[in-house]
Amino acid sequence: MHINTPVLLAIIYFLVFAPKSADAWWLLSKTDTSSANSGSSPILCKNVPGLTPQQKRMCHENPNIIKYLISGLRSALHTCEYTFQREAWNCTLTLPGVGTSPLQIASRESAYVYAISAAGVSHSLARACSKGLIDDCGCGETPQGSGSVAVSQASSRSSSDFVWAGCSDNVKFGNTFGRKFVDQYDRQHATEPRSQMNLHNNRVGRRLLVNAMNKECKCHGVSGSCVTKTCWKVMPKFDEFASRLHQKYQLAKLVTNNDQKLTVRSSPSAGSSGRSERFARNMDASSKQMRNELIYLDASPNYCAIDVKDRECGENCPNICCGRGWRTTREIVDEPCHCQFVWCCEVKCKTCKKLVERNYCL
Amino acid sequence: MGPFRGYLGVTWLLLLFVIGVDGQRCQKVDHEMCNDLPYNLTSFPNLVDEESWKDASESILTYKPLLSVVCSEQLKFFLCSVYFPMCNEKLANPIGPCRPLCLSVQEKCLPVLESFGFKWPDVIRCDKFPLENNREKMCMKGPNEQGAIQDERAKFAAKESEDDGNDRVEDIQREVDRLNGKCPQDEVFLNRSSKCVPLCSNPQKVGQTDRESATRLLLFLSLSSVILTILSVFIVGLSIYFRRLEMLHSLTETAMFFSCISFCATSVIYIVSISFKDQFQISCTDYTHHLLFVVGGLSHVPCSSVASLIYYTATCSRLWWLLICVSWNKATRTSHILDDSRTRVIMLILGIPLAPLMLALLAKAVAANPLTGLCFIGAASPGTDWIFNFCRELILFLISSIALSSACCRLLGSDEQDVNGFAGVIAAVYPIAGLFYMLSFVNDATQPFLSLDRSFNAVSATKFSFDLLLSFIMCAFCLIYLLFKLTRSSSKVSKEGYQPAVPKLPQPAIPGSVRSNTYASTFRTNNMI
Numbered sequence: 002m003h004i005n006t007p008v009l010l011a012i013i014y015f016l017v018f019a020p021k022s023a024d025a026w027w028l029l030s031k032t033d034t035s036s037a038n039s040g041s042s043p044i045l046c047k048n049v050p051g052l053t054p055q056q057k058r059m060c061h062e063n064p065n066i067i068k069y070l071i072s073g074l075r076s077a078l079h080t081c082e083y084t085f086q087r088e089a090w091n092c093t094l095t096l097p098g099v100g101t102s103p104l105q106i107a108s109r110e111s112a113y114v115y116a117i118s119a120a121g122v123s124h125s126l127a128r129a130c131s132k133g134l135i136d137d138c139g140c141g142e143t144p145q146g147s148g149s150v151a152v153s154q155a156s157s158r159s160s161s162d163f164v165w166a167g168c169s170d171n172v173k174f175g176n177t178f179g180r181k182f183v184d185q186y187d188r189q190h191a192t193e194p195r196s197q198m199n200l201h202n203n204r205v206g207r208r209l210l211v212n213a214m215n216k217e218c219k220c221h222g223v224s225g226s227c228v229t230k231t232c233w234k235v236m237p238k239f240d241e242f243a244s245r246l247h248q249k250y251q252l253a254k255l256v257t258n259n260d261q262k263l264t265v266r267s268s269p270s271a272g273s274s275g276r277s278e279r280f281a282r283n284m285d286a287s288s289k290q291m292r293n294e295l296i297y298l299d300a301s302p303n304y305c306a307i308d309v310k311d312r313e314c315g316e317n318c319p320n321i322c323c324g325r326g327w328r329t330t331r332e333i334v335d336e337p338c339h340c341q342f343v344w345c346c347e348v349k350c351k352t353c354k355k356l357v358e359r360n361y362c363l
Numbered sequence: 364m365g366p367f368r369g370y371l372g373v374t375w376l377l378l379l380f381v382i383g384v385d386g387q388r389c390q391k392v393d394h395e396m397c398n399d400l401p402y403n404l405t406s407f408p409n410l411v412d413e414e415s416w417k418d419a420s421e422s423i424l425t426y427k428p429l430l431s432v433v434c435s436e437q438l439k440f441f442l443c444s445v446y447f448p449m450c451n452e453k454l455a456n457p458i459g460p461c462r463p464l465c466l467s468v469q470e471k472c473l474p475v476l477e478s479f480g481f482k483w484p485d486v487i488r489c490d491k492f493p494l495e496n497n498r499e500k501m502c503m504k505g506p507n508e509q510g511a512i513q514d515e516r517a518k519f520a521a522k523e524s525e526d527d528g529n530d531r532v533e534d535i536q537r538e539v540d541r542l543n544g545k546c547p548q549d550e551v552f553l554n555r556s557s558k559c560v561p562l563c564s565n566p567q568k569v570g571q572t573d574r575e576s577a578t579r580l581l582l583f584l585s586l587s588s589v590i591l592t593i594l595s596v597f598i599v600g601l602s603i604y605f606r607r608l609e610m611l612h613s614l615t616e617t618a619m620f621f622s623c624i625s626f627c628a629t630s631v632i633y634i635v636s637i638s639f640k641d642q643f644q645i646s647c648t649d650y651t652h653h654l655l656f657v658v659g660g661l662s663h664v665p666c667s668s669v670a671s672l673i674y675y676t677a678t679c680s681r682l683w684w685l686l687i688c689v690s691w692n693k694a695t696r697t698s699h700i701l702d703d704s705r706t707r708v709i710m711l712i713l714g715i716p717l718a719p720l721m722l723a724l725l726a727k728a729v730a731a732n733p734l735t736g737l738c739f740i741g742a743a744s745p746g747t748d749w750i751f752n753f754c755r756e757l758i759l760f761l762i763s764s765i766a767l768s769s770a771c772c773r774l775l776g777s778d779e780q781d782v783n784g785f786a787g788v789i790a791a792v793y794p795i796a797g798l799f800y801m802l803s804f805v806n807d808a809t810q811p812f813l814s815l816d817r818s819f820n821a822v823s824a825t826k827f828s829f830d831l832l833l834s835f836i837m838c839a840f841c842l843i844y845l846l847f848k849l850t851r852s853s854s855k856v857s858k859e860g861y862q863p864a865v866p867k868l869p870q871p872a873i874p875g876s877v878r879s880n881t882y883a884s885t886f887r888t889n890n891m892i
Contacts, residue, residue, distance in 0.1 A: 224429040224476060225422065225484030329570030331818060337453045342501035344515045346402040348451045348458075358570070 056185050065136070066178060069129040070122050077121025080243040081114065089321055090304045091312075107195055107298035109253040115199050116206030116295060117246055119183055123175035123207050124239055130171035141171035143233060163218055167233035172214065176207045194258040194298055201263070201286055202295055209246060209293065213237045253295040256286050263298075265291060312362045322362035332357045389450035394420060396430075397443035401512060406450035410459045411486040419446040434472040436510030441468045444503055445487055454501070461502035465489035556660045563647040563654045567733040573819035577735050580824060582637055584831035585630035591838035592627035595620065598845045614690045614701060614708075615786045616844075622683030623841040626834030629676040633831060636669050636737050645669055645738055646731035657731040659743025666738035670729045671720055674740045674751075677830040678716035681759050684793050684837065686712070688763040691786035692770040723751050734819070735827050745808075753804045760797040767791060785847070789840045796836065800829045 046052065046060035046067070060067045081092040090110055130138040143165040184203055187196035217235045222228030236242075256263040263286035286296050305323035314321040334357050337350035389404040394416075413419045423446040430438060441460050448457035466489050473483055493500035506512045546552045546559035553560050561567055599620065636645060647654050648663040657666045686708065690701055701708050723729070723740045728747035731738045741748040767790055803825040825832075 220484075220486070222425065222481075223479075224426045224481060225486060226476075226481040227485070326571070328572045331570075339498065340453055340501075341498055342458055342496055342503070344496070344504050345512055346449060346458075346503065348453055348501075350453050360570075 053185050056182060059182055066126065069125045069135065070179070070182065073121040073125025074118055076125060076239060077117045080121070080240055081117055083240065084243045084247050089323065106302055107198055108301040109250060109295065109297040110301060112198070112202045112253055112295040112297045113246065113250040115202040117243060119179060119203035120206035120210045120242060120246070121239065122179040122183060123172060123210055124236055124242070126178055127170040127172045127175035127236060130174050131168045138171050138174040141169035141173060141234060143169050163230040163232045165233070166231035167219070169234035170214070170236045172211055172236060176211070179207070194263060197263050198256070198296055198298055205249065205293060205295055206246065209249070210236060210242060213242055213245065249295050253297050254291065256296045256298060263296060265296070310362055314360050314362055318360050318362070326363045327360045328363055330359050330361065389452060392447045394423070394447060396423060396439065397447050400440070400443055402449040404450045405447040406457050409457070410445045410448050413446070422446060429472060429475065432475050434475045435468045436508060437464060437468050437505055438472060440505045441465060444505065449503065458501045458503055460492055461496055461504050462489050462492040462494050464505040465492050467508065551655060560658050560661065561656045563656050567656070569733045570818065573734060574736070576819040577824070577827065578637055580828055581633055581735065581831060584828060584835050585633040588630040588831065588834040588838045589627055589634070591842050592623050595623055595838065595842045595845055598849060602849070614705060615687055618683045618686035618690065619786065619789065619841050619844065622680050622687070623838050625676050625680035625683060626837050629673060629680065629830055630834050632669065632672045632676065640736050646736050656733070657738060659730045659747070660727050666731060667724065667729045670738040670740045671724065673830065674723065675716050675720055678719070678755065679712060680833065680837070682712040682715060685759055685763055687786055688766040688790040688793065691790050692774065719751060719755065732827060734823060749804065753801060756797050756800055760794050760801070763790070763794050767794065785844055792836055796833060799825060
């Protein structure tokens with residue numbers, strides 16, 4: 002069936018911008034958690050606009066879990082701002098002008114925000130489980146068989162032998178609950194391209210978190226000896242995870258909508274002859290090769306429309322200031338230097354004058 | 364559009380609920396085993412990579428059996444300094460034990476551990492602790508073998524006088540790195556002169572705004588000087604054309620005019636250099652496929668040419684100005700001598716600046732200024748700057764001050780026609796301006812840490828734009844003087860060319876006898892009407 006290109010673009014445009022209140026769950030990261038006790042949690046959930054009835058019910062039934070979910074969202078957004086602080090887009094979720102929010106446009110920035118938010122939720126919930134802060138879950142699963150030793154061979158144990166014990170981070174619970182809450186709206190609209198993109202990117206964030214788990218060990222014994230060595234699985238620090246996801250963001254793939262399926266058109270590597278283009282392979286976004294890759298539907302908007310005036314641009318001023326120039330302010334700061342430790346126990350420092358320069362966009 | 368507006372409004376409203384809490388880095392030790400420590404603050408992760416107080420507490424409690432044996436009086440302090448190291452807000456890393464303390468404890472307690480079948484724990488092996496306490500790696504020596512803590516703060520006061528030596532050690536280390544060919548980023552090591560030379564892409568701590576402000580100031584002053592000089596030349600040309608008045612009659616007027624011309628030449632060099640700074644590659648030179656910034660010792664013909672021309676013309680202008688200082692009062696003996704040998708004076712003024720110019724070129728005192736992007740003599744190092752710029756100004760300042768003083772003393776007995784008051788005022792401006800220039804050198808020398816020459820401020824602007832500042836002042840005064848003289852000479856011409864009016868002659872008296880005639884009376888009446 003031959004579809005005219007302008008008609009196809011019009012259909013894609015309508016489908017992308019049709020949902021008006023899509024995925025408002027990220028507004029939860031802005032809510033106050035200090036007063037989130039059992040009495041006020043219904044008020045807290047009702048105050049957030051755009052939540053689906055199922056999300057509101059989950060929020061009402063699990064106030065303690067939602068508290069850590071909100072904490073995870075906030076951590077995700079703060080980490081995003083830190084990761085992108087030296088780029089033109091510094092993880093702003095709102096832009097001047099109606100309809101220009103980064104989340105409204107199916108760009109690679111939106112893909113990153115969804116992936117890191119889903120991972121932030123899972124990360125926070127998993128960490129809270131292993132610390133015993135959530136009643137409904139406990140420690141995560143530990144691997145069986147690998148590295149364990151038989152009791153009969155205790156006398157010939159080497160230093161590399163260990164036992165899987167301790168409290169691993171419960172990523173499974175974090176991913177399960179996070180998926181139920183975060184993917185609620187998009188799963189109801191799974192036939193729409195934007196919802197498919199969001200579901201895919203959320204899965205990428207969670208899968209990347211599972212694949213990034215590390216082993217951590219500790220010795221137990223009298224006087225610091227290593228009689229018993231226990232190991233458990235821990236998630237990476239969230240800022241390290243965000244840096245790894247940033248690389249995925251830079252390698253995100255552009256997809257198109259084909260018969261209600263998102264496909265990536267692979268570029269032919271054997272030149273641009275007409276015959277090889279005809280046999281170009283269209284890869285499905287849900288295939289095995291695209292399982293760990295972020296996807297997006299639209300090109301990124303021009304972030305130079307942001308008001309960058311008085312924004313600190315560090316060393317990347319030509320890129321951040323969008324060619325509008327920048328100014329340098331100088332400040333003489335007294336700071337301790339040539340510190341010496343005097344036994345016992347003082348730290349004596351001299352005071353040096355340091356010229357601090359900061360660049361701000363004009 | 365309505366739902367979107369409310370959408371964004373709610374978003375901004377919810378932003379108010381964001382709460383940020385900043386935690387302090389140091390926390391109290393507060394452990395039963397380590398209560399009698401001489402410090403009370405610690406931080407995590409500790410020296411065995413434990414993240415929390417609880418983890419550290421669980422680990423240190425496993426040493427209780429060893430502590431009960433009392434194999435060493437230093438063991439408790441050692442364990443506490445490892446699991447709860449000392450924290451200080453001024454330092455980025457916690458302070459743990461020194462290696463001699465660890466070795467002393469190990470020597471005494473390892474036999475006890477081995478008798479129970481244990482090895483020395485790997486997490487507290489002694490080679491991970493600093494050998495001694497110094498500025499780079501701080502550590503605590505701990506109590507002595509009897510468990511007594513000796514205060515060393517008295518020793519520190521005596522040792523404080525040796526800190527200057529330590530500062531010199533750091534400078535020596537940086538010098539050694541430089542001699543080994545290690546340069547910071549954006550710099551290239553030069554084998555010939557054994558120094559690090561910055562690349563042209565290196566901003567050298569100069570902001571873009573400062574660079575533009577400096578360029579703008581130089582262009583304003585130089586263009587103003589050129590315009591004023593053109594007007595002065597126009598007036599002199601007009602006076603020569605009409606041959607009515609000699610504008611350059613006296614030596615003072617000649618010196619004033621030629622000083623203006625010389626400063627105009629300096630301004631033209633500035634304008635051309637600034638305008639074609641990138642085409643001529645004045646401040647950058649190609650050296651082994653690197654575009655290097657021209658520093659002292661690096662020869663570059665456009666750089667040397669610009670610097671030499673600026674220095675020569677600026678020095679000529681100053682010598683002409685010095686001539687004004689000497690000759691504004693004709694009553695002085697020096698003024699008479701100079702007036703008689705005018706040609707010789709001109710030769711001296713054109714020849715004297717060549718001497719310091721040759722010395723500067725031989726000393727390789729030419730370098731580019733990072734702030735302006737132009738080349739100057741004396742920019743190679745502070746030493747050459749003081750010799751070729753400060754000393755030049757100092758010598759001329761002293762001579763002009765002496766000349767002005769002696770000329771002022773002669774004012775009492777001199778004739779009014781011999782004194783050119785306007786020129787005296789112009790002459791007095793130069794030592795005053797020179798004083799400010801020398802003060803900027805002193806200011807720069809007394810406050811080197813401010814790096815005033817890397818930004819646009821009063822001190823650096825005085826230094827790099829002093830030539831053009833003098834140029835602007837001299838050209839303005841010259842134009843005003845010529846206009847003043849032109850106005851006064853026009854007034855004189857008007858007085859000298861006065862034509863007297865025709866004098867009224869008295870009417871002769873009319874005879875009374877003629878009035879009786881009727882016809883004659885009627886005729887006279889009609890004539891009068």
